Amino acid sequence: MAYAYIALTIIGAWVLAFANAPLTVWLLIVALALGVVTVSQASLSVPLAIAWVVLLVIGAIFAVPPVRRRLISDRLYPRFRKVVPPMSSTEREALEAGTVWWEGELFGGRPHWKRLLSVPPPKLTPEERAFLDGPVEELCRLVDDWDITHVRRDLPPEVWAFLKRHRFFGMIIPKRYDGLEFSALAHSEVVMKLASRSVTAAVTVMVPNSLGPAELLLHYGTDAQKDYYLPRLARGEEIPCFALTGPEAGSDASAMPDYGIVARGQFEGREVIGIRLTWEKRYITLGPVATVLGLAFKLYDPERLLGGEVERGITLALIPTTTPGVVIGERHNPLDIPFQNGPNSGRDVFVPLEWIIGGKDYIGQGWRMLVERLAVGRGISLPALSTGSGKLASRATGAYARVRRQFKVPIGRFEGVEEVLARIAGQTYLMDAARTLTVAGIDLGEQPAVVSAIVKYHLTERMRLVVNDAMDIQGGSGICLGPRNFMGRGYQGLPISITVEGANILTRSLIIYGQGAIRCHPYLFKEVQAVASADTERGRVDFDRALFGHIGFFISRFARALWLSLTGGRLAFIAVRGPARRYAGQLHRLSAAFAFASELAIATLGGSLKRREKLSGRLADALSLLYLGSAAVKRFEDHGRPAEDLPLLAWACEDTIYRTEQALVGLLRNFPSRLVAAIARLVIFPFGPRARPPSDRLGADVGRLLLAPSAARDRLTAGIFVPGDRESAVGRIEHALPLVVAAESIERKLQGVGEGEGVLNPDAVLEAARAQGLISEEEANLVREARIARRAVIMVDAFAPSQF
Structure with a gap:
């Protein structure tokens, strides 16, 4: 009987931990069990009496907040304040930007697949479909990429006129301001289709619809600013650019030397309080042709003309480029992809306060405004461009591998080429899945800061892999530039996407996990906020709640990780059915493994994890791959589980599952504490790493999909420009x-x-x-x-x- 009680106790504790039950539930269950044992015995034994005493003591210490605080959390509070690194205002604003979505569930190790599958597949409206089939299709036929890149070094005048006439620069602007008011999906589809025809045209269209004056005005502008600028931007009467990056400040916006001084001055014949601006910016897309310049700078008020502090923080303003003192520099040459890009500067340029985006209320709010809106734009434009390149390579290079022969055999039949074709198709499937899932979230109202960093980094990196693979297959036809070469310019421009909107090295090593750990963790940000605030009663109460919530969360992640690892994820309770279930189960298992590994890293390394970029980079890889893999499952389900697509799903999921395991293996192999790494390995990999990369047979099935017309090939490459002529x-x-x-x-x-x-x-x-x-x-x-x-x-x- 005693053994049965012990077994039931262990099972019950495991179930409670697995479910992350509150401490009060634990105490009630244990008390109930002890009560049953007490009633069943004729007298109260010494061991049972001790058990009751222990239960009451534990309950008094841990379940009564005032007692718990006095004995534990209040003693730990000052230690945490010393350990947690201070956050700059820009760091805090970046962390607080955006929303937490599906990545939060993956981070927590308990993804609710039913919730993911219930997200409606994004769909174009009839108006958006008509725009893609009409003006976008016509623009693609109008564009001659060789003429643009080699002869003119710019879009021809008729293309610029076409873009303005059909309001390509106003896709995100509401109809009441003469814009198109398109969804995130439509925005993405337009950029993706243009990218398959001309990178120059795609970049020219995507920048005004991403992070720029229109996006900022929509969310923060005054009514007067919106009424004046938005219709003009939508109609192309104004060409916008946004100047953020400078010679001394790239990713570290807090280091920007550009400044504005609040001062009195003359404007339009009257004396007003305004700002004297001095700046130097570079890498500004559309800068050389812009008529209105968005500018980020640090604002100072040494005479306190506005009242309050002297240092007012990063501020944004909108300045016509004809303003005296504004210098629009010459053009940069971004790797022979001739979209308009160049430097600009100004010295002692006087502008009125009314030109601050949002007016006086938004003084000092510039960095928060940027990171909030960057999260959306970064999740749409570059992923769309990357996916367009992947789809072009899949369709055109796959066909080329069937058409081109060596030794009287299509080169796509050689196993070496077949292996590369499989990578191209599998990576493209992943890219498109992640792209559509992300825009679906954005269209639902999410502002996924972490997800946008994930898709920006991983889709541009996968574009690099796919285009390089396509170039290998193309051989001599890929390296000889000319009108017949459809991959050369894309290959030249690869580093551009890798570099812009957050350099990929820093995005991986600092942003994805650094921001993800704080935002996605249910308690960590609360703890950081509590210890970062002033040493007050409120701060100590908040710290106590977050700390003990975190402890319970840690115990639960341990139980989930071990159980799912022991069972291989086969007994996971997930809503996915059919062929994708096995992959969803493995992703579920690895989500729990990642959550436990992340908990150990946070608990043992604390604030120093921020500086251990190799470790945080591996954690970022694991989280990102979980997102990409789950996006592949979601795509397969949304498309109705087509049997022809099963090889693509299998390749995409097996590749991401294998790489996720390898990221965690690399984390444990390089973890500073060998004891902690050994414990984590026993929990996460009790039988060793079990995932394998896609097999040769599976790769052959995937590669063959690109060698002949089929419904699967059409689904994979849907949305790109497919010319009907024989001239291109x-x-x-x-x-x-x-x-x-x-x-x-x-x-x-x-x-x-x-x-x-x-x-x-x-x-x-x-x-x-x-x-x-x-x-x-x-x-x-x-x-x-x-x-x-x-x-x-x-x-x-x-x-x-x-x-x-």
């Missing part, structure tokens, strides 16, 4: 692929025809085969047409010396 490079490939596929079975009949008879000319072989009745005249003509189409695809551009 992609159009020629699209024309050749079905012909080559259809001709292959005929060409097999030609094997051996003319051998030993001196018949070498391909046309003569066709005639001989027709004469022998092996093929019909129609079949001979199909083979001829396929050969002409193949020849048109594999040709590369050559130029006269005078053209260089």
